Amino acid sequence: MTCWLQLLSLHLVLLNGAPGAGCPARCECAPQLRSVVCHRRRLTAIPEGIPTETRILELNRNRIRCLNPGDLAPYPLLEELDLSENIIAHVEPGAFGNLLHLQTLRLRGNQLKLIPPGVFTKLGNLTLLDLSENKLVILLDHMFQDLRNLKRLEVGDNDLVFISQRAFSGLLALEELTLERCNLTTLSGESLAHLQSLGALRLRYLGIPALEEHNFRRLPGLLHLEIDNWPLLEEVAASSLQGLNLSSLSVTYTNISAVPAAALRHLAYLTSLNLSYNPISTVPRGSFRDLVRLRELHLAGALLAVVEPQAFLGLRQIRLLNLSNNLLATLEESTFHSVNTLETLRVDGNPLACDCRLLWIVQRRKTLNFDGRLPSCATPAEVRGDALRALPDSTLFEYFVCRKPKIRERRLQHVTATEGQAVSFFCRAEGEPEPSIAWVTPQHQVVTGASGGRTRVLLGGTLEIREAQAQDSGTYVCVASNAGGNDTYFATLMVHPGANRTLGPGEAGDLAARNDTQPPRFPLDLTTILVSTAMGCITFLGVVLFCFLLLFVWSRGRGQHKSNFSVEYSFRKVDGPAAAAGQGGARKFNMKMI
Structure with a gap:
C-alpha cells in the first residue's frame, strides 16, 4: 500500500511540473x-x-x-x-x-x-x-x-x-x-x-494657478512633495507650506521668478530642495537662512545670472549644490555660510569668468566632486575652454588676482534742481574683476541696478532720479565694490520747490488746509532787515537817555548831604630794623560818593 501511495505522489508531481499542464x-x-x-x-x-x-x-x-x-x-x-x-x-x-x-x-x-x-x-x-x-x-x-x-x-x-x-x-x-x-x-x-x-505626494503636469493656504495644512505626515510642470504657477504663497514637516521638496518647470523664501521659512526639517528649471534670475541674500538641515540644493537651468553675497547663509550642512546650465559668470566664496561642508559642486554650463572670485574653487579643484561634468572658463581668452581642474598652479598668480576698484573723475558733483526735474549723478569705476556700482541715498537706502521706483542705477553706474522732490535733497554715496575691496564717492543734491508748478487737486486741498492751521509767513529781504535794525537802535537809545534823565533829576533833588569822607589808616607794625626803617606815619585820603 505504501508503494502505491509513493507512485501516486510521483505521478502528481510529474503532472504539475509538465509544461502546459x-x-x-x-x-x-x-x-x-x-x-x-x-x-x-x-x-x-x-x-x-x-x-x-x-x-x-x-x-x-x-x-x-x-x-x-x-x-x-x-x-x-x-x-x-x-x-x-x-x-x-x-x-x-x-x-x-x-x-x-x-x-x-x-x-x-x-x-x-x-x-x-x-x-x-x-x-x-x-x-x-x-x-x-x-x-x-x-x-x-x-x-x-x-x-x-x-x-x-x-x-x-x-x-x-x-x-x-x-x-x-x-x-x-x-x-x-x-x-x-x-x-x-x-x-x-x-x-x-x-x-x-x-508620505509622498506627486503633482505633475497640472493647470493649477496657485497653491492655497489650506491645500496641505492637514497632512502632518507628508515628507516628500513634488510639484512639476505647473506652467500657470507664478508664486508660492508664504503660508502655503505652513504646518508641513517636509524632508524633500521639488518645484520644477513652473513660472515662479523668485526664490520662495517666505514659504521655505517654515520647513526647518528640509534636507533636499529642487528649484530647477524655473525663470529665477537672482538668489538674494539669506534666501535659505532657515533651512539649517538642508543637504542638497538644485537650481539647474534656472536662468540664474546673479548669486548675491551670503545667498546661502544658514546652510551649515550643505553637501551638494547644483547650479549647472545657468548664466553665472562667477560664484564667490562669500555666498556660502561655509564651503568646508561642500562635497559636490555643479557649475558646468555657465559662462564662468576665471578670476580671483573663483580662486576658492581652483584651490579645491582636486578634492571637490564635479559629478563628472567639469566646469570650464569662458573668459579670459587665454584660458577659454580650459577645465578648472586642468589649470596649472602657475595660473593662480596670473589670472586669479583681484585689483581693488578705483572711481574715476572724482570731481565734486553738486546739483541744484527744481521739483519735477530729472537728476543724474555719474560714477565710473575700474578694477579687476569689474566692480559693481551701488548708491546710498540720504535716507540710507541702497539703490542698485535691480531697484525700482523713481531712483535707479543705470548701466555704467549712473544714478538717475526721476521727478526729483524736496525730500531727495542730501548727500549720495557711490560705492564701487568687487572681490578686492571697494571705493566710495560723494555727491550732493539740493531740490527747490517749483515756482510755477501747477498743483493737483489733492495738493491744492492740502495747501489750503495748511494755510488754515499755520500762521502766515512773511518773506525777509534787505529793506525789511534795515528797517528792523534801525527801529531797534532808536528804541535802545531812547531807553538809555530816559535812564540818564531820571538819574539827573534824582541827583538834583537829594539836598545838602555830605558827599565825601576822609579815611585814615596806618601800616601794621613789623619787628626788625629793616621794617622800622621803612615804617612811616599814618596815611590819609578823601573819597567822594557819586
Missing part, C-alpha cells in the same frame, strides 16, 4: 510561481482553463472590454492582477468581490470614465492600485472606502476635473499618491485631509 492554450504558465501570463494575445475576455490556484495573472495588452461579477470568481487566491492597456470601459460592482487576497491591481491605459461605488469592495488587502491613463472625469465620494491597507494609488493622466471631498475617505494607510496630466484647476484641501498617513 492546466494552462490556457494562448498563455504561458509557470507552475512553480503559480503565474499565468497572457500578454498581447488579442483576448476579448478572460480565458478559460486558468488554474484555480493561480496567484499572478497578467492579461495586459489585450482587447477585454468589460469586467462583470463572476469573471474572476474562480481564482480566489489571486495576489497580483494586471489588466493594463486593454479597452475596458465598464467595471461592474462585485467584479473583484471574491479576490480577498489581491494585493496589486493594475487598470492602467483603459477607457474607464467612471468607477461606481462598490467596485473595490472586499479588497481589504490591496496595497497598490493603478488607475492612470484612463478617461476618469470625477472621483466620487467613498470610491476607495474599503481599501484600508492601500499604500500606493496612481490616478494620473486622466481627464479629471473634480475630486469630491470624501473621495479619499477610508484610505487610512495610503503612503503615496500621484496626480498628473489632469484637467484639475484647483486642489481640494478637504479631499487630501483624509490621507493622514500620506
Whole structure:
C-alpha cells in the first residue's frame, strides 16, 4: 500500500511540473510561481482553463472590454492582477468581490470614465492600485472606502476635473499618491485631509494657478512633495507650506521668478530642495537662512545670472549644490555660510569668468566632486575652454588676482534742481574683476541696478532720479565694490520747490488746509532787515537817555548831604630794623560818593 501511495505522489508531481499542464492554450504558465501570463494575445475576455490556484495573472495588452461579477470568481487566491492597456470601459460592482487576497491591481491605459461605488469592495488587502491613463472625469465620494491597507494609488493622466471631498475617505494607510496630466484647476484641501498617513505626494503636469493656504495644512505626515510642470504657477504663497514637516521638496518647470523664501521659512526639517528649471534670475541674500538641515540644493537651468553675497547663509550642512546650465559668470566664496561642508559642486554650463572670485574653487579643484561634468572658463581668452581642474598652479598668480576698484573723475558733483526735474549723478569705476556700482541715498537706502521706483542705477553706474522732490535733497554715496575691496564717492543734491508748478487737486486741498492751521509767513529781504535794525537802535537809545534823565533829576533833588569822607589808616607794625626803617606815619585820603 505504501508503494502505491509513493507512485501516486510521483505521478502528481510529474503532472504539475509538465509544461502546459492546466494552462490556457494562448498563455504561458509557470507552475512553480503559480503565474499565468497572457500578454498581447488579442483576448476579448478572460480565458478559460486558468488554474484555480493561480496567484499572478497578467492579461495586459489585450482587447477585454468589460469586467462583470463572476469573471474572476474562480481564482480566489489571486495576489497580483494586471489588466493594463486593454479597452475596458465598464467595471461592474462585485467584479473583484471574491479576490480577498489581491494585493496589486493594475487598470492602467483603459477607457474607464467612471468607477461606481462598490467596485473595490472586499479588497481589504490591496496595497497598490493603478488607475492612470484612463478617461476618469470625477472621483466620487467613498470610491476607495474599503481599501484600508492601500499604500500606493496612481490616478494620473486622466481627464479629471473634480475630486469630491470624501473621495479619499477610508484610505487610512495610503503612503503615496500621484496626480498628473489632469484637467484639475484647483486642489481640494478637504479631499487630501483624509490621507493622514500620506508620505509622498506627486503633482505633475497640472493647470493649477496657485497653491492655497489650506491645500496641505492637514497632512502632518507628508515628507516628500513634488510639484512639476505647473506652467500657470507664478508664486508660492508664504503660508502655503505652513504646518508641513517636509524632508524633500521639488518645484520644477513652473513660472515662479523668485526664490520662495517666505514659504521655505517654515520647513526647518528640509534636507533636499529642487528649484530647477524655473525663470529665477537672482538668489538674494539669506534666501535659505532657515533651512539649517538642508543637504542638497538644485537650481539647474534656472536662468540664474546673479548669486548675491551670503545667498546661502544658514546652510551649515550643505553637501551638494547644483547650479549647472545657468548664466553665472562667477560664484564667490562669500555666498556660502561655509564651503568646508561642500562635497559636490555643479557649475558646468555657465559662462564662468576665471578670476580671483573663483580662486576658492581652483584651490579645491582636486578634492571637490564635479559629478563628472567639469566646469570650464569662458573668459579670459587665454584660458577659454580650459577645465578648472586642468589649470596649472602657475595660473593662480596670473589670472586669479583681484585689483581693488578705483572711481574715476572724482570731481565734486553738486546739483541744484527744481521739483519735477530729472537728476543724474555719474560714477565710473575700474578694477579687476569689474566692480559693481551701488548708491546710498540720504535716507540710507541702497539703490542698485535691480531697484525700482523713481531712483535707479543705470548701466555704467549712473544714478538717475526721476521727478526729483524736496525730500531727495542730501548727500549720495557711490560705492564701487568687487572681490578686492571697494571705493566710495560723494555727491550732493539740493531740490527747490517749483515756482510755477501747477498743483493737483489733492495738493491744492492740502495747501489750503495748511494755510488754515499755520500762521502766515512773511518773506525777509534787505529793506525789511534795515528797517528792523534801525527801529531797534532808536528804541535802545531812547531807553538809555530816559535812564540818564531820571538819574539827573534824582541827583538834583537829594539836598545838602555830605558827599565825601576822609579815611585814615596806618601800616601794621613789623619787628626788625629793616621794617622800622621803612615804617612811616599814618596815611590819609578823601573819597567822594557819586
